[in-house]
Amino acid sequence: GDSVTQMEGPVTLSEEAFLTINCTYTATGYPSLFWYVQYPGEGLQLLLKATKADDKGSNKGFEATYRKETTSFHLEKGSVQVSDSAVYFCALSPGGNYQLIWGAGTKLIIKP
Amino acid sequence: NAGVTQTPKFQVLKTGQSMTLQCAQDMNHEYMSWYRQDPGMGLRLIHYSVGAGITDQGEVPNGYNVSRSTTEDFPLRLLSAAPSQTSVYFCASRARDTQYFGPGTRLTVL
Numbered sequence: 001g002d003s004v005t006q007m008e009g010p011v012t013l014s015e016e017a018f019l020t021i022n023c024t025y026t027a028t029g030y031p032s033l034f035w036y037v038q039y040p041g042e043g044l045q046l047l048l049k050a051t052k053a054d055d056k057g058s059n060k061g062f063e064a065t066y067r068k069e070t071t072s073f074h075l076e077k078g079s080v081q082v083s084d085s086a087v088y089f090c091a092l093s094p095g096g097n098y099q100l101i102w103g104a105g106t107k108l109i110i111k112p
Numbered sequence: 113n114a115g116v117t118q119t120p121k122f123q124v125l126k127t128g129q130s131m132t133l134q135c136a137q138d139m140n141h142e143y144m145s146w147y148r149q150d151p152g153m154g155l156r157l158i159h160y161s162v163g164a165g166i167t168d169q170g171e172v173p174n175g176y177n178v179s180r181s182t183t184e185d186f187p188l189r190l191l192s193a194a195p196s197q198t199s200v201y202f203c204a205s206r207a208r209d210t211q212y213f214g215p216g217t218r219l220t221v222l
Contacts, residue, residue, distance in 0.1 A: 032209055043215045044202070044213045051209070099157070104152055
């Protein structure tokens with residue numbers, strides 16, 4: 001069945017470092033791909049999304065490109081801040097009913 | 113717009129007790145769902161509803177009941193709490209392909 005695999009955390013970086021969180025997926029057809037973020041003590045919120053191959057989603061300095069050839073949707077940010085510390089979830093929607101299939105989440109810790 | 117609200121924020125139960133987790137949304141979304149979040153396991157879908165009067169099971173429905181009498185409300189009932197139900201519970205509503213989450217309920221079952 002469809003699945004999402006994320007790199008295990010925690011990922012610990014210094015402020016202003018470059019961030020990559022890897023996400024790969026297995027799906028039939030043409031899913032939509034998402035990154036959600038969960039700040040401490042809060043619910044998840046949509047960070048960015050891409051609905052077709054080669055689309056780039058972006059928000060708050062984060063970017064991710066839908067790569068069908070490598071079945072990947074890696075999250076990147078050029079210069080992280082302490083306020084980016086959170087848990088990041090990659091997810092896919094197979095289409096049709098918009099059900100989401102979730103990765104396990106990657107905890108990001110940014111040190112000043 | 114309050115978005116998705118959940119009550120309570122925290123709850124401690126004894127094994128065998130029952131309780132209802134409340135969820136409400138004011139965005140007029142038809143689709144609502146309940147998830148549980150456990151360390152290292154991401155989110156797992158418990159139950160969902162595609163509209164008032166319609167509910168269906170998700171990935172981990174055992175031990176939980178839901179009902180959807182109105183578009184706004186989607187309560188989750190624990191029938192007889194067990195320690196395995198210790199978790200953080202999130203309610204979400206959806207508009208097309210974007211989900212909107214409540215702040216969560218942290219439940220501990222002793």
